Amino acid sequence: MRNQKSAQDFSNLNTQLAYPVLLDINNFDEIPKVVENILNTHGSIDVLINNAGYGHEGILEESPLQELIDQFNTNVFGVVAMIKAVLPSMRKNRNGHIINVTSMGGFITMPGISYYCGSKFALEGISESLGKEVKDFNIHVTTLAPGQFRTDWAGRSMKRSNRVINDYDEIMNPIREAREKKSGFQPGDPDKAAQAVMKIIQTQNPPTRLYLGDDALLFVNDKLNSMKNEISKWEELSRSTNFVEKGN
Template identity: 45%
Template sequence: MATWFITGCSSGLGRQLAITALAAGFNVVVTARNPATLQDVAASYPKNALVASLDVTNEMMIKKVVKQAEQRFGAIDVLINNAGYGYRAAVEEGDSNQVANLFATNFFGAVSMIKAVLPGMRARHCGTIVNITSIGARLAMPGSAYYSATKFALEGLSDALRKEVDPLGIRVLIVEPGAFRTDFAGRSLVGSKTMISDYDETVGPRRKTQDKTDGTQPGDPARAAKVLLSYSQIWCMSIF
């Protein structure tokens, strides 16, 4: 049975995907910065769920959890890079530390995860890496320049990575979600404290303090998880 490793499972798409994969019988490494949010998942699937604390900006933690996963399940077959969050600010308003932290999670966190699982996938000439990007990687909106930049960067890396590892039997896919009922517009959205009035018309309506979309988005994470799972036969083709 294939083993999935999913980051950012405390809520939203990551949590739904983990539950859906577990219900389908897959082994799943279910991770979040606060594993207490996942205890119900661990209790429901004690045999094939490995719940672990993971901050993707911490390379030592990544290596530790990847090692735990390999010791428990033997190999990581599918990596889902889902951890990430949103950031709203005009380019001029962007706080340097906040932007650095955003890239550390959304882009470099995914890079660190990829580098941690690739040795095992290369050794088996088998595996799939799925990078969750965003519709914002195709269309950058006012106030979301930095967030879109992290997703554009991840898609550019994914395209090159795909060409590097395809001859080795490893697949690389990207998924570009639109508006889903997750915590993206709530807990998982950060905004700059600097607000320049000249940007009120363009960026103003999209500032965190003005965004009222949380919980009203049209996309259903549970349905999205089922769609993603439907591709698992393709992702794990050489495993079954």
């Protein structure tokens, strides 16, 4: 937790099983110290769920570069720092499960969230590659990719860039208005998402990637079909770039 009140609220949920610690994952230097203290207190970390993150809404041309840096610091670099701090003990124990919460926006894209999608695409790639590096140590890596869930993602947890370029009004204004109206009324149930997480933790061979929600499955399958069609359409040009040895 990032503040004492949140830590106390978490502890009050179950004083026998909930042990909060204070940490902001943007403070990279503190992460190894916190993880070391947890290991000294509890002996091992069997499951790491990287759920820290926030949304960013803004047309790329309008959004300051610093907002992209901030987005990656939390959504990517902080997550990787957590993984690096926990991996040595998991590798030593030859056991562990790392779950990185990404988004359907780590595979599909929408206008107005390019910084956010970029961070989630990055985390998807890092997670998939990491899973191949640690599989022989009995460490599983899963990306959890939700669709629209009834959380604060589109409210308190979203950074919105200021609108300054009128040329983008037609595309961006309706998107921002619709997202603000839908906040708090999304179709996904966070409690059921938590149950899904518990299920894959208890599975011997968990998935590399798990999409959550009807909308996520719909959008992802639509993109897969679109990609297949585009690959087929441009296949001849794609294959034309191979070296052709002389005499062949």
